[in-house]
Amino acid sequence: MTRGKPPAPGSSPDSVGQLAELLVRTSWRLRRGSSKELAPLGVTFGQARVMRVLARAPEPMRMADLAASLEIVPRSVTTMVDSLEEAGLVLREVDPHDRRSVLVTPTAAGRSVLARMDRARRASAEDLFGRLTDRDRTTLLSLLVALNADRDGATAAPGPR
Amino acid sequence: MTRGKPPAPGSSPDSVGQLAELLVRTSWRLRRGSSKELAPLGVTFGQARVMRVLARAPEPMRMADLAASLEIVPRSVTTMVDSLEEAGLVLREVDPHDRRSVLVTPTAAGRSVLARMDRARRASAEDLFGRLTDRDRTTLLSLLVALNADRDGATAAPGPR
DNA sequence: TATTGTTATACTCTATAACTATA
DNA sequence: TATAGTTATAGAGTATAACAATA
Numbered sequence: 001m002t003r004g005k006p007p008a009p010g011s012s013p014d015s016v017g018q019l020a021e022l023l024v025r026t027s028w029r030l031r032r033g034s035s036k037e038l039a040p041l042g043v044t045f046g047q048a049r050v051m052r053v054l055a056r057a058p059e060p061m062r063m064a065d066l067a068a069s070l071e072i073v074p075r076s077v078t079t080m081v082d083s084l085e086e087a088g089l090v091l092r093e094v095d096p097h098d099r100r101s102v103l104v105t106p107t108a109a110g111r112s113v114l115a116r117m118d119r120a121r122r123a124s125a126e127d128l129f130g131r132l133t134d135r136d137r138t139t140l141l142s143l144l145v146a147l148n149a150d151r152d153g154a155t156a157a158p159g160p161r
Numbered sequence: 162m163t164r165g166k167p168p169a170p171g172s173s174p175d176s177v178g179q180l181a182e183l184l185v186r187t188s189w190r191l192r193r194g195s196s197k198e199l200a201p202l203g204v205t206f207g208q209a210r211v212m213r214v215l216a217r218a219p220e221p222m223r224m225a226d227l228a229a230s231l232e233i234v235p236r237s238v239t240t241m242v243d244s245l246e247e248a249g250l251v252l253r254e255v256d257p258h259d260r261r262s263v264l265v266t267p268t269a270a271g272r273s274v275l276a277r278m279d280r281a282r283r284a285s286a287e288d289l290f291g292r293l294t295d296r297d298r299t300t301l302l303s304l305l306v307a308l309n310a311d312r313d314g315a316t317a318a319p320g321p322r
Numbered sequence: 323t324a325t326t327g328t329t330a331t332a333c334t335c336t337a338t339a340a341c342t343a344t345a
Numbered sequence: 346t347a348t349a350g351t352t353a354t355a356g357a358g359t360a361t362a363a364c365a366a367t368a
Contacts, residue, residue: 014283015290015299015302016283016286016287016291017213017283018302019286019290019298019301019305020191020282020285020289021210021213022305022306022309023184023187023188023191023305024188024192025232025309026188026308026309027185027187027189028188028232029232029309030181030185031185049182071189071190118178121178121181122175122177122178124181125177125180125181126177128177128181128308129177129180129181129308130177131307131308131310132304132308136304136307137180138176139300139304140180140301140304141176141180141183143293143300143301143304144180144183144184145183146293147187147289147290147292147293148183148186148187148190149292
């Protein structure tokens with residue numbers, strides 16, 4: 001279990017513990033802030049994430065791919081897409097190539113709301129990250145990328161194991 | 162809305178958006194990993210956080226202080242302490258100085274389980290942060306501290322506003 | 323048989339509001 | 346009146362298992 005140099009016996013008493021606590025706390029703040037800004041638009045944080053992924057995809061996405069992309073279980077996507085569909089922001093279609101699959105596409109209304117959602121999301125993110133210098137933000141970004149590196153390929157989705 | 166230099170027109174298309182997404186994703190991974198390691202001990206992630214805060218406090222804590230310290234609403238603490246009390250890990254006592262308040266203390270059993278919880282929590286954190294060098298971890302820590310800085314005093318608890 | 327998405331069910335965490343008991 | 350903690354209620358998100366339709 002001796003990786004790089006984590007278990008250095010007496011150096012840092014609980015450095016990773018502190019990191020973990022701060023990371024969770026910061027993320028939670030961000031989520032809370034975003035939720036508050038997104039509420040007037042009638043979408044939740046999770047639904048906004050779905051829309052963002054859909055907007056970036058060049059083609060309609062299958063439910064399973066959406067789940068993998070969001071790193072959540074497929075069941076969770078069902079509920080989110082249900083809500084988005086009810087709100088008229090996305091469209092569910094059967095994949096003609098594989099009739100088991102469902103393809104999700106943003107509607108015109110969805111694309112129109114998306115801009116406002118992005119602005120709301122960005123406003124709350126800016127509110128948090130705005131207090132860092134450009135350089136610090138770049139550093140933070142690269143550290144987060146490093147933390148997520150190996151896994152993106154291997155353990156993208158939680159999956160029932 | 163012009164803060165430091167966030168809205169620099171064409172520099173970073175969606176740097177804060179990326180940061181936000183990665184932060185949430187990383188935190189979620191950490192939480193999922195910790196939950197898995199804590200499950201055999203019969204405690205949830207939130208309950209483990211409560212125990213950690215209690216263990217660090219020099220004296221028994223009131224429910225309200227616990228809530229503020231965890232940045233959650235008092236109501237949420239009630240459920241967590243309920244579970245911990247049922248499991249015999251903490252004790253609820255009426256504050257003799259103010260009989261409206263409830264003081265929470267870890268029991269002997271609680272303190273004994275706490276070591277194992279900390280080990281479980283740390284194992285999953287190490288699993289994530291272990292891939293960073295000591296220097297990078299220090300950098301990340303200071304960035305996270307900076308992100309949480311001003312607020313600690315001002316908006317510690319979400320509070321009903 | 324395996325896979326896709328769903329229904330069914332349950333749990334954690336959160337939030338708001340109303341209530342009780344103290345102060 | 347105000348505060349501390351609770352009950353009551355509701356909603357978001359997650360997980361697991363079982364099922365129907367399709368491959």
